[in-house]
Amino acid sequence: MLRIFGLLLVFLTSTLLLFAVWSFGPLPEGAKRPRFPRDLDGLRDLSSSLGKYEESHALYTLLLFSTAYLYKQTFAIPGSFFMNLLSGALFGTLRGVALVCTLNAIGASFCFCLSALFAAPIVERYLKTRIENLRVMVNAERDRLWLFLLSARVFPFTPHWLLNISSPFLDVPLRYHASSVFVGLFPYNFLCVRAGTVLAEVRSMSDVFDVWTLSELLTVSLILLLATKYSKKSHQMERKVSDHNVLHGKKCLEVQDKLREDCVHATREISCSNQVAKAIEKYCKDESYSVACPNRPTTTTEATTMTSTDGNKMIPFIIGGVVGVIVFIAIGIAIFCNCKKMKSAGEGAIADWTNE
Known part of the structure; x- marks a missing residue:
């Protein structure tokens, strides 16, 4: 019960912090506060408004984006695709990829620590079967653990939120967890950020992840997995x-x-x-x-x-x-x-x- 209370306390504190950054930042007269986009049209509107705003308030835009991204990653909230596109639209390819990869690793580490401290009752009750299946796989690859984690991160259909939450209970070291996220998610982040630089032409996820791109990601993941097995x-x-x-x-x-x-x-x-x-x-x-x-x-x-x-x-x-x-x-x-x-x-x- 104390762990559940601690998790709620951390969640409420983080939410208040994000709300404070969002509410009390400098805002031009007559402009509206930015809202998290629900679709690509909303993302284009947000990108347009923040793009103009970023020219005069670059540090605040970076702070708001980083806070929102870390909040999403820490509590395993979906939305990485939109955030990566927005990063490309705001910061360009090189800065956007570097920023997103870093925030991914930091946010996944926060999720790891939060899960280790407070999430044991939730994991035991709702994710027990999945954790047991993952434990069997991880124990089988214990001698080449980092390479196995890297292949899992490159694989385009991996539930990354589940890996972030369950890693503390699989005896995965934090350094392996963070470094595999930073390196393994680089292809996915690069594709999204690069597409974000031409956000006006992106109509759906298929414009970013076509059959050719997915097959390349699958090939890389398979090669890493075979290397692990060998x-x-x-x-x-x-x-x-x-x-x-x-x-x-x-x-x-x-x-x-x-x-x-x-x-x-x-x-x-x-x-x-x-x-x-x-x-x-x-x-x-x-x-x-x-x-x-x-x-x-x-x-x-x-x-x-x-x-x-x-x-x-x-x-x-x-x-x-x-x-x-x-x-x-x-x-x-x-x-x-x-x-x-x-x-x-x-x-x-x-x-x-x-x-x-």
């Missing part, structure tokens, strides 16, 4: 070999102790290192068991195997990173060309209308 399989094989080496090493040491006891008992000598070394060498015939024969020096074959194993660990990360960068560049070029065509078409329509 890394996990490689790690499991290494762990299996390591466990086998340790087991074999213990057995070798037992044989070594037994041979030394027999040697001392038979020869009455305190040191039987030569005899034991020869006997243990016969037992340790497989050169791959470096742990099993600690007295035997590491061979060139073992060193090569160890080096290649370390290199194999980086293969999925290198492949995923290179392909991801290539696809991101392709997305940027495609969106830039489409937006340029849309802008040219809009300017042509305006020119025709002026001539008429």
Whole structure:
């Protein structure tokens, strides 16, 4: 009950803070207070009014936008699409993308902390089944957790609000949570912000997320997921070999102790290192068991195997990173060309209308 009360208190305090920023800011005479848009037409009107207002009150516009965005992210309120479009219309592509990615990561971190402190009763009552399903998936990818979270963020149909709320109960570190949001949502944010710079030509979400764009996002997510699976399989094989080496090493040491006891008992000598070394060498015939024969020096074959194993660990990360960068560049070029065509078409329509 105390946690519910604390959550309500934080919500009311944040709402009052947002209301204060919205109400007591400088307002030109005769102008109306901005309202959160419900559709694209309302977003265009808001963008037009704030665009003129931003020229004379840039800091207040930035403060109002940032406060509203963090409020939305902290309490998992839908509306990222509209806010990202508005960011592009107000701040341009570069500043808009940097601002939105930063606010996304900060807001998701606020949601993470708020959920960890107060949301346990709500999660236990309403999201128990979903949390259990997510826990199974996260535990299965625990060794490559950040890469798994990154692929989930890039995937265009992921319920990000659910990940933000449930991450504290899945033992996801906050640094993994925040960094995966910042990097993984970059393609989505870039597409929305870039489209916001030509907001007048955007009629629906399909103008921003067409079949080609969605397929590119799905491809990147699939590549990252496959890299996670490959890394996990490689790690499991290494762990299996390591466990086998340790087991074999213990057995070798037992044989070594037994041979030394027999040697001392038979020869009455305190040191039987030569005899034991020869006997243990016969037992340790497989050169791959470096742990099993600690007295035997590491061979060139073992060193090569160890080096290649370390290199194999980086293969999925290198492949995923290179392909991801290539696809991101392709997305940027495609969106830039489409937006340029849309802008040219809009300017042509305006020119025709002026001539008429």
